[in-house]
Amino acid sequence: MITSTSNPKVKRLVNLRKKRKARDEEQVFLAEGLRMCREAPARLLREVYISEDFLRRERKAVDELLRGKEVRAEVLSEHVFAYAADTKTPQGILCVVSRRKPSEADKIRELCGGEAGKSPLILVLDNLQDPGNVGTIVRTAEAAGATGILMSGDCVDIYNPKTVRSTMGSIYRMPFRYADDLPYAVQRLKDMGVRIYAAHLEGRGDYDAENYTGGTAFLIGNEGNGLREEVAALADCRVRIPMEGQVESLNAAVAAAALMFEAGRQRRAAKRRCMSGASIVK
Amino acid sequence: MITSTSNPKVKRLVNLRKKRKARDEEQVFLAEGLRMCREAPARLLREVYISEDFLRRERKAVDELLRGKEVRAEVLSEHVFAYAADTKTPQGILCVVSRRKPSEADKIRELCGGEAGKSPLILVLDNLQDPGNVGTIVRTAEAAGATGILMSGDCVDIYNPKTVRSTMGSIYRMPFRYADDLPYAVQRLKDMGVRIYAAHLEGRGDYDAENYTGGTAFLIGNEGNGLREEVAALADCRVRIPMEGQVESLNAAVAAAALMFEAGRQRRAAKRRCMSGASIVK
Numbered sequence: 001m002i003t004s005t006s007n008p009k010v011k012r013l014v015n016l017r018k019k020r021k022a023r024d025e026e027q028v029f030l031a032e033g034l035r036m037c038r039e040a041p042a043r044l045l046r047e048v049y050i051s052e053d054f055l056r057r058e059r060k061a062v063d064e065l066l067r068g069k070e071v072r073a074e075v076l077s078e079h080v081f082a083y084a085a086d087t088k089t090p091q092g093i094l095c096v097v098s099r100r101k102p103s104e105a106d107k108i109r110e111l112c113g114g115e116a117g118k119s120p121l122i123l124v125l126d127n128l129q130d131p132g133n134v135g136t137i138v139r140t141a142e143a144a145g146a147t148g149i150l151m152s153g154d155c156v157d158i159y160n161p162k163t164v165r166s167t168m169g170s171i172y173r174m175p176f177r178y179a180d181d182l183p184y185a186v187q188r189l190k191d192m193g194v195r196i197y198a199a200h201l202e203g204r205g206d207y208d209a210e211n212y213t214g215g216t217a218f219l220i221g222n223e224g225n226g227l228r229e230e231v232a233a234l235a236d237c238r239v240r241i242p243m244e245g246q247v248e249s250l251n252a253a254v255a256a257a258a259l260m261f262e263a264g265r266q267r268r269a270a271k272r273r274c275m276s277g278a279s280i281v282k
Numbered sequence: 283m284i285t286s287t288s289n290p291k292v293k294r295l296v297n298l299r300k301k302r303k304a305r306d307e308e309q310v311f312l313a314e315g316l317r318m319c320r321e322a323p324a325r326l327l328r329e330v331y332i333s334e335d336f337l338r339r340e341r342k343a344v345d346e347l348l349r350g351k352e353v354r355a356e357v358l359s360e361h362v363f364a365y366a367a368d369t370k371t372p373q374g375i376l377c378v379v380s381r382r383k384p385s386e387a388d389k390i391r392e393l394c395g396g397e398a399g400k401s402p403l404i405l406v407l408d409n410l411q412d413p414g415n416v417g418t419i420v421r422t423a424e425a426a427g428a429t430g431i432l433m434s435g436d437c438v439d440i441y442n443p444k445t446v447r448s449t450m451g452s453i454y455r456m457p458f459r460y461a462d463d464l465p466y467a468v469q470r471l472k473d474m475g476v477r478i479y480a481a482h483l484e485g486r487g488d489y490d491a492e493n494y495t496g497g498t499a500f501l502i503g504n505e506g507n508g509l510r511e512e513v514a515a516l517a518d519c520r521v522r523i524p525m526e527g528q529v530e531s532l533n534a535a536v537a538a539a540a541l542m543f544e545a546g547r548q549r550r551a552a553k554r555r556c557m558s559g560a561s562i563v564k
Contacts, residue, residue: 145526258540261523
C-alpha cells in the first residue's frame, strides 16, 4: 500500500490530473468512480487505484472489475487517495485509461457516423471553456443520437477530469476530434454534404423551422462570447433559439441539447412517416 | 476600507455565503459579479461590496450602479474580498439582495403565470441537489417561457451562491416556491387544470408525442436517483425522452430543457396555426 504523497506513482497521478501536457504525452486520461472504471473498455483500461477503505467496503466490486483483465489494483491510504483524486469527497477508486485512437485516415468520416448508414449529426464546439459543460454536451450528444463532435483546438481539454466525469461514460463511446484548423474541418463536412447551422443570437429563423433530417452540423459558441464571427461565417444558415423573458443567452449545453433533441425528434417523426408510407404501398 | 478578515461585516458575509440558515434568517442572498449586481431590482438591492482594485478599474460602472439608489458601496482590500467571495477568481463586486416576497395568499397562482393569461408551464423539481443544475434550470425555464418553478423542500437552496450565479439573473424574475408537502402542492396544480407529466426512464410514450399547449407541469427527479415513486405517482402521464447509445440517463438540466423547449415549440406552432386560421376567416 502506498502511504506517502511523495511516492513517484502518486506524483505522476497528480500530474496527469492537473496537466493537459502530461495527459497528452502519455495519451491517457483519468476516470474517477466505480461506474467510470467499469465502463472503460477492457482494451483501454491501463491502471486502477483504490483507497484502503474502498477495498474493504467494495472488495466484490473490485474483484469483478478486474476479472479477466491484466490490470492489478494499487491500494492507497485514504489520505494519499484524497490527495491524488480530483473530487473533494472521492469514492475511492480511479483508473488511468488509454485514449481511443480512430484511424488517422478517416477521422471526419468517423464523426459522420462511419458505415452505420445514419445521417450525420455533428456538434461543432468553438472555444468552449467550461469542463462540465463540455462533458454534459458529450453525454447529451450520445443520448440524442449525434454521430460525432468536432472541437476547435482551443476548446477545454476533453480529458480534463471534470469533463470526463460529466460525460458519465459517453467519452468511451462518442467519436470526437480536435481540429487546429476548424474552418478547414468544417469545409470537409460540407464537402460530404453536411448542412451547417450556427446557433446564433442574431439568427433570422427559429431553430425549429429548419429541417434536420439530412446530414446536419450545429455550431455552438463559447459560453460568454458566443461563436467567433469567422466560425459563424461557415454556416449555411443561422438559427435562433427563441427566448422569452429577459434572458440574453442560454447555457451552451442547454442550447446544444435543444438543437440535438429537435433533430432527434424530426428524425424519429420522418422514420415513422416513412414506415407508415411503406405499409400503405404494400 | 475593510482590511481584516476578522471584521464583523466580513464574518457575516462569509456566514451568508456558507450557511443556508443565515441566509434564511435574514431573508437575503448574495449575488456576485457586475452583471448580477446590475440586474438586481433596486427595491431589493440592500448592500454592495467591492474590492479596492475593482473600484479603481471600474469606478464608472460602480457610480452607474449606485446612481439614484440608497445603497453605498463598501470597499474591501483584495485579500479580504477574495476571502468573502464564493468564486476562486472573483470579479471584485458582490451584493446582498433581499428575497422577492410573493403574497403568501397566492403563490400557486403566481407559479401558473398569474393574470398574464398564458397557459401555465411549470417545472416541479424533486430533491435536486446540484447547485449549478438548479441555477441552469431556472435560467432555461425563463428562456423557454415557463411560468413558475416548484421545488420539494429538500432541494438544494436556490440562494446558494453557485445557484444564484448559474441563473445569470433569472432568479430575480422567475417565480419559484419551495413546498414542504410536494404532493399537496402538485394536487393544487391539478385542481387548477394543470396536467402533470413525469419525466421517467420507464415512461411508455415519447415526450414529443404528447400535447403541451394546455396547462402543463413537468416533474424532474434527483440527478442520481430520478423521481421518488411517491412523486412520480402524482403524474397524469409518464413520458420518456428517447435515448440512443448506451446512455442511462440525462443531466437533470438537459432533461428539463428538452421538455420545456418541446412545450415552447408546440405553443409557438399552435399560435401560428391560430393566427393563420384567423386570417382565413377574415
